[in-house]
Amino acid sequence: MVRGRISRLSVHDLRFPTSLEGHGSDAMHTDPDYSAAYVVLETDAEDGLKGCGLTFTLGKGTEVVVCAVNALAPHLLNKDLGDIVGDFRGFYRQLTSDGQLRWIGPEKGAVHLATAAVLNAVWDLWAKQEGKDPRMLLSCIDFRYITDVLTEEEAYEILQKGQVGKKEREEQMQTQGYPAYTTSCAWLGYTDTRLTQLCSEALKDGWTRFKVKVGADLQDDIRRCRLIRNVIGPEKTLMMDANQRWDVPEAVEWMAKLAEFKPLWIEEPTCPDDILGHAAISKCHNRVIFKQLLQAKALQFLQIDSCRLGSVNENLSVLLMAKKFGVPVCPHAGGVGLCELVQHLIIFDFISVSASLKDRMCEYVDHLHEHFKYPVVIRKACYMPPKDAGYSTEMKEESVRQHQYPDGEVWKELLAAQGN
C-alpha cells in the first residue's frame, strides 16, 4: 500500500572537493568538484520513511539546479504519494510540461536535472514502501514524442517476453552480479606514475575492462594509452572517452591515431546534440535524442545516465527502445551516487528487458561511496544486487552536514584557505 502526503521537500547543495586530487578530470572538465543537488522528501505517514534523490553536478551551477528544484516543489508539496505514483505518467508530464517552467528546458538543462533529482526521491520513497509489476512500470512512462518508434503496446510485449527465464537471471545476479568496468584508473589529471600504479592494482583486484580519458592532447593520449596497454596487456578491454572535445572531422582524424590501442568504443567524440555527426554518443539529455540515435543507427552502445534523464520513468523508455533496436546498454556512472542509482536500472534491464549480458557492462568509479547509507557492493569486478529497499540514494547525515556548500565544515575550511 502506498501511503502518506508529502509534507516537506528539502534540497541541499552538496559539493565534494574532488578537483584537489584531479579525480574526475577529463578533456572538457579539468577541475570538477563532484557535487549533487540532494533532495529529501518527508511525508505525514507514521512509517517515518524518507525519499532521497539526487542529481549529479560538477560544483558551480549546483545552486542553479537547487533553485530549479525549489521551482518544482509546489508540484509535490501536500500531494498524496498514492496520487503521484497512481498516475505517474501524468505526474511526470506535469513536472516536465509546466506551462511556464518548461520554457527554460524543455526536458533539458538545469530544469531536467532538477526533475531527475525530485523523481529519484519519489522512486526511493515508493520503492521503500512496495514492489512493482510490468503494467505499473508502463504507467510511469511518458510516451510523448516517441510513439513513432515505440508504442505502449510494444513496450508491454517486451516486458512480457522478459518474464521468461526471469527467475534464473535473478539468481545469476545474486551469485555473480552485473559486469562492471572501471574509470578510476585513468583520469586526465593523473600522472603517468599514478596511472600505471592504479591500473596494476585494478588488475590485481580482478578488473578486466578499463576506460581512459582522452582528447586534450594527441601525443599525451598516445603515451598514456600505450602505458595502459603495457600494463593491462592486449586482451583486456579498453574504452576511450573524449567528453565532447572534438569537431566531427577532428574526431575522425584523432581516433585514427588512437586505433592501434584497440578501443572498444569512443565515447562522446563531439557535441552531445549532434546526432548526425555521431558514430557513438552518450549522456543524452532525454529520450527523444536517444530515439533518434537509435533510428539513425548512430550508436553501437547506448549509455544511459540515472541523473541526466528524468529518473526511472524516462530511463525505462530508453531501455525499452534499446531492446527494440537490439543495441546493448552500457550505463554511464561514477560521479556522486550515479553507481548507486544506475545499478538498479541495469540489473532490472538484464532481468526483465534485455535478458542478455552480451557486450554489456556498467561503468564503475571508486569515489565517494562512503557517504551513502547503502553503498554499491562490487565483487570480482561485478555489481552485486542491492539488498535494501529503496533507490540506494540516501546519504549519511554527517556527510550531508559536512559538504553543504558553502556552509558545511569542509567548505568553510577550504574557502577560508582560498581567502574567499
Added chain:
Amino acid sequence: MVRGRISRLSVHDLRFPTSLEGHGSDAMHTDPDYSAAYVVLETDAEDGLKGCGLTFTLGKGTEVVVCAVNALAPHLLNKDLGDIVGDFRGFYRQLTSDGQLRWIGPEKGAVHLATAAVLNAVWDLWAKQEGKDPRMLLSCIDFRYITDVLTEEEAYEILQKGQVGKKEREEQMQTQGYPAYTTSCAWLGYTDTRLTQLCSEALKDGWTRFKVKVGADLQDDIRRCRLIRNVIGPEKTLMMDANQRWDVPEAVEWMAKLAEFKPLWIEEPTCPDDILGHAAISKCHNRVIFKQLLQAKALQFLQIDSCRLGSVNENLSVLLMAKKFGVPVCPHAGGVGLCELVQHLIIFDFISVSASLKDRMCEYVDHLHEHFKYPVVIRKACYMPPKDAGYSTEMKEESVRQHQYPDGEVWKELLAAQGN
C-alpha cells in the same frame, strides 16, 4: 575605441502578468506571464554607458535563470570590455565551456538562456561604443562542432559576397523596412469574437501575413482557422504553430485536416530535439541542432531566436549556415524584447548575408514594447531599422521597478489579491 572595465553586473527577475488576458497562450503554454531575466552591465569608463541584455521566459523559472546569470557573473566582473570583445570567440567559449558549469547545459536550458542574457548586454554596450566589420564579426563566432558544415573561411567568403549591393539594401531598409508577420491576433486563449476583431483591425493596418496557434483541439483549430480565412481571405499568408504539442504520427494526421486552410508552414509540430522527426522546426537551443536540421533537409524555413541561442555570436553562425544551405530565415519574435533584439539580426542578414527578401519575414507581436527605451518601429507591416546605437535592449527604469518579481508594485498587488 572600446573602453571600460566591467564594474557591476545586476540582474532582475521581471514579470509581466500577460496570463490575465490570455496573451501568448498556445497549446503547450496556457498561462504564460511574459518575463525576462534582465541584465545591466556598468563599467568604470567615464562615458557612463550601460549594457542592457535580457533573455525571455514565461514566469516561473525566471528565478532559475537569474541564478544562472549570477553563476556566470565572475567571468565578466573586473574584465576589460576590450579584452572581452577583442577575443569574443574565446570569451564565448569561456562562458559556455566553464569546466564545472557546462555540466548543467551544455549550451542548452537555463544556463544557455543566461549566457544569452549576459552576452546580449555585452553586445548592447559594445554597439553603443562603436561599429563592426566582417572580420570582427567572424572573430565572435565559436565554430566548435560546426566545422564539418561551415568553416571560418567559408563564412568569410559569404560575408565578402554580402558586400555587393549592400548600400542599396541599406537604403531599401531605411525606406521600406523589413517585412513582418503578426502573431498578435490569434492566441489560443482568445475568444472567437476577439480573434475576428483583431484580424479585421490588423488587415486595416496593412498586415498581410498572420500566424495562428493550433494543436490543443482539432475541432477548435478547424473552426478558428476557418474564421480567420473568412476574415483575411484566400490570398493572404497564414502560418500555424503547434508549439511542440504532437507526436510525429499525430502531427501528420492533424496537419492533413488543417491543410485546407493553406498554411505556409507548420511551426514546432513536435519535440524541439527531434531532428529526424521533423519536416519543419524552430526555437532550437543551439547551432548544433540547427546544423543538423539543415544537413537533414528537415526544415524549409529557419526560425532563429535572439534569446534562446547564445546572443549575436551564435546567431551569426546560424545565419551563415542558412545562407550556405539556401534556406530562408524567418525569425521568431514576440515575448518581451524579442522583437527589439531580432530586428538587428534580420536586417543585418538582409544587408550583409542573404541579400534577399524572397520567402522571408520576421514575426511581430504587439505587446510590451512600451517598456523599452528604444522600442521597435513598425510601418505598413514592416520593421523600420533602429536608429539608436546599441541592441535596443534597454528598458525604462520605471518598468523595471514596477515589474520586479515578487517585490515590484505590480506583483505586490497581484500576489496580495491571490492571497499569497
